[in-house]
Amino acid sequence: xxxxxxxxxxxxxxxxxxxxxxxxxxxxxxxxxxxxxxxxxxxxxxxxxxxxxxxxxxxxxxxxxxxxxxxxxxxxxxxxxxxxxxxxxxxxxxxxxxxxxxxxxxxxxxxxxxxxxxxxxxxxxxxxxxxxxxxxxxxxxxxxxxxxxxxxxxxxxxxxxxxxxxxxxxxxxxxxxxxxxxxxxxxxxxxxxxxxxxxxxxxxxxxxxxxxxxxxxxxxxxxxxxxxxxxxxxxxxxxxxxxxxxxxxxxxxxxxxxxxxxxxxxxxxxxxxxxxxxxxxxxxxxxxxxxxxxxxxxxxxxxxxxxxxxxxxxxxxxxxx
Amino acid sequence: xxxxxxxxxxxxxxxxxxxxxxxxxxxxxxxxxxxxxxxxxxxxxxxxxxxxxxxxxxxxxxxxxxxxxxxxxxxxxxxxxxxxxxxxxxxxxxxxxxxxxxxxxxxxxxxxxxxxxxxxxxxxxxxxxxxxxxxxxxxxxxxxxxxxxxxxxxxxxxxxxxxxxxxxxxxxxxxxxxxxxxxxxxxxxxxxxxxxxxxxxxxxxxxxxxxxxxxxxxxxxxxxxxxxxxxxxxxxxxxxxxxxxxxxxxxxxxxxxxxxxxxxxxxxxxxxxxxxxxxxxxxxxxxxxxxxxxxxxxxxxxxxxxxxxxxxxxxxxxxxxxxxxxxxxxxxxxxxxxxxxxxxxxxxxxxxxxxxxxxxxxxxxx
Numbered sequence: 001x002x003x004x005x006x007x008x009x010x011x012x013x014x015x016x017x018x019x020x021x022x023x024x025x026x027x028x029x030x031x032x033x034x035x036x037x038x039x040x041x042x043x044x045x046x047x048x049x050x051x052x053x054x055x056x057x058x059x060x061x062x063x064x065x066x067x068x069x070x071x072x073x074x075x076x077x078x079x080x081x082x083x084x085x086x087x088x089x090x091x092x093x094x095x096x097x098x099x100x101x102x103x104x105x106x107x108x109x110x111x112x113x114x115x116x117x118x119x120x121x122x123x124x125x126x127x128x129x130x131x132x133x134x135x136x137x138x139x140x141x142x143x144x145x146x147x148x149x150x151x152x153x154x155x156x157x158x159x160x161x162x163x164x165x166x167x168x169x170x171x172x173x174x175x176x177x178x179x180x181x182x183x184x185x186x187x188x189x190x191x192x193x194x195x196x197x198x199x200x201x202x203x204x205x206x207x208x209x210x211x212x213x214x215x216x217x218x219x220x221x222x223x224x225x226x227x228x229x230x231x232x233x234x235x236x237x238x239x240x241x242x243x244x245x246x247x248x249x250x251x252x253x254x255x256x257x258x259x260x261x262x263x264x265x266x267x268x269x270x271x272x273x274x275x276x277x278x279x280x281x282x283x284x285x286x287x288x289x290x291x292x293x294x295x296x297x298x299x300x301x302x303x304x305x306x307x308x309x310x311x312x313x314x315x316x317x318x319x320x321x
Numbered sequence: 322x323x324x325x326x327x328x329x330x331x332x333x334x335x336x337x338x339x340x341x342x343x344x345x346x347x348x349x350x351x352x353x354x355x356x357x358x359x360x361x362x363x364x365x366x367x368x369x370x371x372x373x374x375x376x377x378x379x380x381x382x383x384x385x386x387x388x389x390x391x392x393x394x395x396x397x398x399x400x401x402x403x404x405x406x407x408x409x410x411x412x413x414x415x416x417x418x419x420x421x422x423x424x425x426x427x428x429x430x431x432x433x434x435x436x437x438x439x440x441x442x443x444x445x446x447x448x449x450x451x452x453x454x455x456x457x458x459x460x461x462x463x464x465x466x467x468x469x470x471x472x473x474x475x476x477x478x479x480x481x482x483x484x485x486x487x488x489x490x491x492x493x494x495x496x497x498x499x500x501x502x503x504x505x506x507x508x509x510x511x512x513x514x515x516x517x518x519x520x521x522x523x524x525x526x527x528x529x530x531x532x533x534x535x536x537x538x539x540x541x542x543x544x545x546x547x548x549x550x551x552x553x554x555x556x557x558x559x560x561x562x563x564x565x566x567x568x569x570x571x572x573x574x575x576x577x578x579x580x581x582x583x584x585x586x587x588x589x590x591x592x593x594x595x596x597x598x599x600x601x602x603x604x605x606x607x608x609x610x611x612x613x614x615x616x617x618x619x620x621x622x623x624x625x626x627x628x629x630x631x632x633x634x635x636x637x638x639x640x641x642x643x644x645x646x647x648x649x650x651x652x653x654x655x656x657x658x659x660x661x662x663x664x665x666x667x668x669x670x671x672x673x674x675x676x677x678x679x680x681x682x683x684x685x686x687x
Contacts, residue, residue, distance in 0.1 A: 001649070049426065069352060085685075088526065088655070148443075149504055152500065152501070152503050153498075153499045153500045154500055156503075171501045173500065173501075173502055173503065173667075174503065175502055175503055176499075176502035176503070176667050176669075177667070177669065178669065255518050262446075262504075264502070264658075264659065264662075264663045264665055265502060265659075265663035265664065265669060266659050266660070266664045266669055266670070267659060278655070282651070283651035283652075284346070284347060284348045284651060285348065285651065286348050286352060
């Protein structure tokens, strides 16, 4: 009996076990699979899986330079110390969480507004699309230097504008105070990523079938009502995904802080990522145990919160059209 | 341990045999990555303080001498003679103001719309430490200063409290520019000598490396009148006349170099008075290699003369604002940066709060 004689839509007769059918399927092209997937898997193992395993290993060990560079098992000691007596970690965690939660709230509505403007064919739409997207193309160090200039007390654009419109008394050294430094940095990432989110949302808007929008128009829904009741609900899966990606990205924020404030002043912009780097490479111990423990803790937190947000925000339904 | 680190497998290929070694990576010594240079170097050509700096415990606690001190630098207080003249400030004969007189100098500068100090802390974690470190040295003297930094003396010691409170008075007078946090070291140089927005510039004597180059490369203008001061004298201080001088960029040899004897021989070539003279003549910065001033032929002679005049009775002590971190435990250093380089200088916290945080960090012992 050949495979083509079996009607797989019907229950198989007992005399022919399913495994027998499977055996007769053409074999997988393991050779080709290995050729195509092998290099990628190898790179993934070398640069993702292996470092993760080493980080987990390091997190329960400490380097004893006094014993001749020997790693000593310390169990959960690092984790206990981080959670019970490391004030800087808690400050960094608070800053990172603030950034992770506030940024999507700012970024997504702004990006949505820009996308709707472009979709509404505002004059010079192509020009604005390019302009708004350009910051995404710049690296963090470049963006950081630009915004260091923008926030400069003497000649930065923010203070120049304030002085020009008679509000000079509000001119500040924006990065010099813990109360203004973190908001100032959050604003930079909003500026930087609004364009990316805008492009994704614009693509999603373009993907909405015209029938839906036409039907809404026939029913008398225009302008804001159409946006609120038709477009935004249909964009929900995209918005949720963008928000979660935004959250994850900001929870790992490092480069911008490193360039602009290095975590100062007074730990006011310290993030968990900058603190890990400081503990790993600036504490002069060569010991990656403690910073690895912080990294592991933070990985678990980001993973857990991302899963929770995904379940919470996408719990209703996956809209399909 | 990275594949390129001097002690790791394959290191001889990945790492140079003789290399520039700065003073802020002491972990290389403990890790056993540096060759012990106790023998094979003409140490008689090296200043004793330079050799002493690099003589310390290495791997397993075994004491060795790990590098040749090429560059050395002292913590100096430069000033603009022109601005001082305009503000009617007269420099004392010993080039050091008293505690109260210095406060008056700062007040005069700020009242005239200048910052007292051209300090930019944006890219240096120790930039705003020169003044407080010098005040602590003046008050406590070298031995107790070291004890303080090493965590063996309380930050609540009344003398330390007095210094911090006095320093806060200077800060409150507007000693630092509002741009302190966003100004880089390079910008601070221009702020001082080109824009002339500050009266004084507390910085390492490597000031010359940036300032004595053509103006189009960021050097000081030809007509800029550079002067040197000694740091102010704290009342009843034990460290009057003392000034920090420390080893900076040095030469080390990789312990696992396949050409170890040859590498040490190359390093030894630098332990030479002629090399010291050449270094001084070209950079204007001190060196840990012995020199023969009579044989130094340099266009910077005017500066050497000025420097010698101001420091004629200085008692050099081995430390700098940059190398204080080498004495501190990492956690204490991090707190020192946050409180002194950022908090106090930016008027974000008061002296008592800063000292409480420092004491807490000291007691944690990390």
